[in-house]
Amino acid sequence: MRADVGGVAVAEGHFVNGERLDSTSTFEVRSPLEWSTKLADVARGTSEVADLAVGAARDAFSSWASLGVGERASYLRRLAELIERHVEEIALVECLDMAMLHDSLRERVIPRAARNFRAYAELAERYSPRVWNSQGTHNEVLRHPAGPTVVITPWNAPFMLSTWKCAPALAAGNTVVLKPAEWAPLSCSLLMDLVDEAHFPPGVFNLVQGLGEEVGARLVADPRVRRISFTGSPETGRSIALAAAQNLTPFTAELGGKGPFIVFEDGDLDAAADRAAAMYDDAGQVCLAGTRLLVSEQVLDSFLERFRVAVDRHVLGDSRDPATTLSPLIHPEHLARVEGFIARAVAHGDRVIFGGRRWREGQLWYEPTLVAPHSNDAEIVQREVFGPVLTVQSFGDEAEAVDLANSTPYGLSAIVYTSSQSRADRMARALRAGTVWVNCFLVRDLTAPFGGIGLSGVGREGGEYALDFHSDLTTYQVREATTRG
Numbered sequence: 001m002r003a004d005v006g007g008v009a010v011a012e013g014h015f016v017n018g019e020r021l022d023s024t025s026t027f028e029v030r031s032p033l034e035w036s037t038k039l040a041d042v043a044r045g046t047s048e049v050a051d052l053a054v055g056a057a058r059d060a061f062s063s064w065a066s067l068g069v070g071e072r073a074s075y076l077r078r079l080a081e082l083i084e085r086h087v088e089e090i091a092l093v094e095c096l097d098m099a100m101l102h103d104s105l106r107e108r109v110i111p112r113a114a115r116n117f118r119a120y121a122e123l124a125e126r127y128s129p130r131v132w133n134s135q136g137t138h139n140e141v142l143r144h145p146a147g148p149t150v151v152i153t154p155w156n157a158p159f160m161l162s163t164w165k166c167a168p169a170l171a172a173g174n175t176v177v178l179k180p181a182e183w184a185p186l187s188c189s190l191l192m193d194l195v196d197e198a199h200f201p202p203g204v205f206n207l208v209q210g211l212g213e214e215v216g217a218r219l220v221a222d223p224r225v226r227r228i229s230f231t232g233s234p235e236t237g238r239s240i241a242l243a244a245a246q247n248l249t250p251f252t253a254e255l256g257g258k259g260p261f262i263v264f265e266d267g268d269l270d271a272a273a274d275r276a277a278a279m280y281d282d283a284g285q286v287c288l289a290g291t292r293l294l295v296s297e298q299v300l301d302s303f304l305e306r307f308r309v310a311v312d313r314h315v316l317g318d319s320r321d322p323a324t325t326l327s328p329l330i331h332p333e334h335l336a337r338v339e340g341f342i343a344r345a346v347a348h349g350d351r352v353i354f355g356g357r358r359w360r361e362g363q364l365w366y367e368p369t370l371v372a373p374h375s376n377d378a379e380i381v382q383r384e385v386f387g388p389v390l391t392v393q394s395f396g397d398e399a400e401a402v403d404l405a406n407s408t409p410y411g412l413s414a415i416v417y418t419s420s421q422s423r424a425d426r427m428a429r430a431l432r433a434g435t436v437w438v439n440c441f442l443v444r445d446l447t448a449p450f451g452g453i454g455l456s457g458v459g460r461e462g463g464e465y466a467l468d469f470h471s472d473l474t475t476y477q478v479r480e481a482t483t484r485g
């Protein structure tokens with residue numbers, strides 16, 4: 001069955017072993033832009049479907065794994081080309097499904113998905129094993145495809161994030177079962193149309209739709225699965241770690257963030273203020289966002305003045321309108337969660353400087369909000385809100401900035417504004433974060449390691465790190481005098 005989503009026919013079923021599987025059991029998908037609009041009734045995966053999909057991935061594994069790396073790379077490149085050709089439909093469907101800004105999807109986010117496939121095609125082809133001599137032996141590191149891989153993804157930027165995780169698995173020679181988030185499952189369904197059009201062998205790349213605690217939990221508990229690659233919340237990360245532990249299945253987890261945004265007195269305050277205001281983009285539903293503004297007390301007032309001006313430039317509205325800069329939250333439950341954070345903050349003595357309320361009753365927009373916490377231990381400082389909510393605190397010197405920055409259980413990203421290279425170097429070494437950006441943000445080189453510390457994640461993906469994760473490594477040692485033949 002296909003639903004008409006903004007004029008695009010989106011399959012509502014799973015995609016297993018090269019075929020669509022419809023289901024009588026479904027869940028509703030609604031648009032955050034207009035909650036009364038139902039977009040689709042998507043298949044609600046069961047244990048049977050999960051088992052079938054892993055079985056298909058298992059059956060397809062040995063022939064996919066034994067294809068030459070160049071042949072696998074050509075499938076990935078074909079898929080990249082098809083994504084580029086279908087950017088418009090994918091961007092529109094994802095915009096309606098999760099309300100990310102349409103222009104940003106079309107120009108940046110969906111094209112990045114194509115880049116993910118191209119980048120891993122190239123990296124896999126370029127791989128040359130480490131070779132060295134030691135103690136009279138010739139040594140080599142051999143990479144073997146690991147096996148069927150389950151990829152579980154969240155609802156923010158679901159198409160791009162899913163491809164970021166599936167591309168290295170496929171390039172490494174693993175087969176994949178993807179389970180996207182139930183709050184935004186539609187764009188990944190379009191991806192399967194393209195997988196079909198690219199003539200991937202059946203079973204190599206499968207999609208199962210459904211609820212995390214049902215079909216997701218079944219997938220990650222399957223002993224036939226040899227890798228789990230997860231992006232989502234720390235809470236779900238824990239459940240997946242427990243399931244993975246049962247079968248000793250290696251997993252990576254890219255989890256939540258509570259990044260510091262540090263502004264030193266020698267930083268470019270205009271640039272910092274503009275960038276800080278951009279932390280509200282996508283309604284703050286960005287794991288990498290720097291949501292804790294930490295500002296040198298010497299420039300706090302002048303920074304906040306500029307920041308307020310930059311925030312006031314935000315335009316709340318329909319994500320399809322090019323003038324809009326601030327989209328609604330994904331779901332009424334998520335809006336209620338964000339509201340809960342603010343209500344508790346106020347009850348505990350934190351001060352809302354601006355925002356702190358819905359834009360319009362009955363809709364899912366929340367105003368950009370800034371909170372001055374009563375203490376660094378406040379919940380609003382220590383827990384990820386994942387909405388358009390920032391906090392602001394001041395610091396006296398660099399040591400205090402580092403202490404505040406490193407004071408939460410998360411460690412995904414950190415952003416620093418300073419004009420001093422030596423301070424930048426010191427901060428990069430002192431901050432506890434998977435990525436530190438100085439005077440920039442979201443510059444993503446796909447070969448760089450990506451991941452988090454503490455509650456922000458386990459393991460690293462990106463570049464060779466992801467290819468290693470998706471492989472079983474063999475250290476091959478042969479006595480140098482061994483004759484060939």
Ligand code: NAD
Binds near residue numbers: 182215255384
């Ligand atoms: P979530 O953890 O609720 O869900 C993520 C996925 O896990 C969904 O597909 C869900 O169906 C599935 N799931 C839920 N329970 C499961 C279970 N028991 N077993 C298997 N799968 C299960 O996260 P979310 O609300 O979709 O996404 C928001 C979170 O994701 C935020 O914390 C955000 O910071 C994080 N995130 C992190 C990154 C990163 O790169 N570090 C990127 C994007 C989002």
